[in-house]
Structures are given as structure tokens and as C-alpha cells.
Amino acid sequence: MRIDVLTLFPEMFHGVLGSSTLKRASQGSERRPAPVSYHLTNIRDYTTDKHGKVDDRPFGGGPGMVMQCQPIWDAVMAVERLDQRPAIRILMTPQGCKLGQPLVEELATRPRLLIIAGHYEGVDERVIEKLDPILRLSIGDYVLSGGELPAMVLIDAVVRLIPGVLGHEESCQHESFSPTRGRLLDCPHYTRPRTWQGVDVPPVLLSGDHAAIEAWRSEQAVRLTARFRPDLLRDHPTQGAP
Numbered sequence: 424m425r426i427d428v429l430t431l432f433p434e435m436f437h438g439v440l441g442s443s444t445l446k447r448a449s450q451g452s453e454r455r456p457a458p459v460s461y462h463l464t465n466i467r468d469y470t471t472d473k474h475g476k477v478d479d480r481p482f483g484g485g486p487g488m489v490m491q492c493q494p495i496w497d498a499v500m501a502v503e504r505l506d507q508r509p510a511i512r513i514l515m516t517p518q519g520c521k522l523g524q525p526l527v528e529e530l531a532t533r534p535r536l537l538i539i540a541g542h543y544e545g546v547d548e549r550v551i552e553k554l555d556p557i558l559r560l561s562i563g564d565y566v567l568s569g570g571e572l573p574a575m576v577l578i579d580a581v582v583r584l585i586p587g588v589l590g591h592e593e594s595c596q597h598e599s600f601s602p603t604r605g606r607l608l609d610c611p612h613y614t615r616p617r618t619w620q621g622v623d624v625p626p627v628l629l630s631g632d633h634a635a636i637e638a639w640r641s642e643q644a645v646r647l648t649a650r651f652r653p654d655l656l657r658d659h660p661t662q663g664a665p
């Protein structure tokens with residue numbers, strides 16, 4: 424997969440894309456090609472304004488600045504020409520659909536994503552409309568100072584699902600919000616030591632009885648979900664059925 428990011432702050436991405444799983448995903452080896460490549464583009468490089476301006480005051484008044492059409496349009500057109508694979512265009516914006524695991528799974532199957540991270544109050548609506556089809560995506564109902572962190576969240580969620588990235592192919596299958604254990608939270612986890620500050624690991628986990636362990640984990644997943652995410656139980660297809 425090729426991932427293009429258009430942003431005014433490419434340096435914000437270097438630490439995240441250059442660490443841990445996202446870094447390994449972009450590294451090939453003699454065993455396999457790199458599952459993903461990242462391409463950062465500074466939108467400011469495409470402005471035709473002689474002072475490098477990329478934003479202006481909102482028509483109609485109001486606080487903050489609005490990102491102008493021209494730099495974004497020219498950046499998208501130039502970047503799309505760099506590779507023949509068609510890109511899914513995505514704008515990170517608080518005025519969008521909320522990202523969830525089903526969409527993440529769908530995006531992970533695509534050959535190319537082009538992600539625009541907005542900043543300031545927003546992006547001129549006309550360039551968003553001209554870029555149709557484009558997915559407007561929010562990561563949740565809280566206010567951040569720009570679309571850069573949301574873009575990194577999206578990239579992390581997608582890239583770890585690309586085959587060959589996690590190595591351990593099963594580890595991404597049976598997790599919260601994926602079909603295997605319903606739409607429940609994951610079960611609690613324990614590791615050494617067996618006793619810590621007087622608290623023992625649940626004995627069933629040391630029993631070697633794999634059926635008993637699986638039953639216990641399922642029950643614990645329901646308990647944790649009821650306690651911290653009761654909304655997930657209420658929405659469950661088996662709940663409230665006649």
C-alpha cells in the first residue's frame with residue numbers, strides 16, 4: 424500500500440512513522456517487500472502565493488483562518504500523478520463520519536490512500552467538493568488543534584492490518600471490535616510474576632485447561648464490557664431481540 428499525506432506539518436509525522444510497527448511496515452527485507460510506503464507532502468510547497476500563504480480569513484467573518492483551495496488542489500493533482508494506482512482520498516475533519524474498525528478494515532485492503540490533514544478552522548468547502556469522491560473522517564467527538572494526529576491514528580489502525588505487518592497473523596484477528604468475540608472489549612491480561620503485591624493471577628490461567636481458559640476469558644470480556652462500555656452490549660444484535 425502507498426500512503427500519501429498532505430499536511431502543513433510533515434515533521435509531526437516523522438517520529439510516529441519512523442518508530443515501532445509503522446516503521447517496520449515500511450521496511451522491506453530479502454524475505455518480503457515493504458508492505459507499505461509513506462510519502463509526506465508539504466501543502467505549502469504548492470502555494471502560488473509569493474509569500475507562501477496557504478490560508479486566509481473566513482468570508483462571513485468569524486474566528487480563525489481557512490485553508491485556501493489552490494494549494495490543496497495543486498498538491499493533490501501533483502501527488503496523484505506520482506503513482507498510477509488510484510487513491511482513496513480522505514480528508515481528516517471534525518465535520519466527518521466517525522472512524523470505526525469496519526472502515527479501517529475496508530481501507531486496509533486498498534492499494535493507495537491519500538490523506539489530507541487540515542489545520543486551522545478548516546478547509547474551503549469548494550476544494551473538498553471538487554475532490555469528490557473524498558471521505559471526510561473524524562476520529563471522535565473532541566476538539567484537536569489539527570488533522571495531523573487524526574491522520575496518524577488512521578494510518579496506525581490501517582497499517583497494522585496489512586498482511587505481513589504484524590508477523591503474528593492471528594494477533595489482529597481476535598480483538599475488540601472485530602467479529603471473533605462479538606463486539607466486546609478484550610479480556611484482561613496477566614503476566615509474571617504469579618503474585619504481585621499480594622494479588623494472584625487468576626488460577627484458571629495456570630491450569631493448562633484451554634477450554635476452561637477460553638470460557639473464563641469470554642466471561643471476563645462480557646464483565647469488562649458491561650462495566651466500561653455498556654453501550655456495546657445494548658447495541659449487540661442478540662440484545663433486545665423479540
Ligand code: 9D3
Nearest residue numbers: 515516517544561562566567568569570573
Ligand atoms: C468551532 C468549530 N470547530 C469545529 C468543531 C472548529 C475546528 C476545531 C478543530 C476546526 C478544526 C479543528 C481541528 N481538528 C481537526 O482537524 C480534526 C479532528 C478533531 O478535532 N477531532 C476529531 N477528529 C478530527 S479529524 C480532524
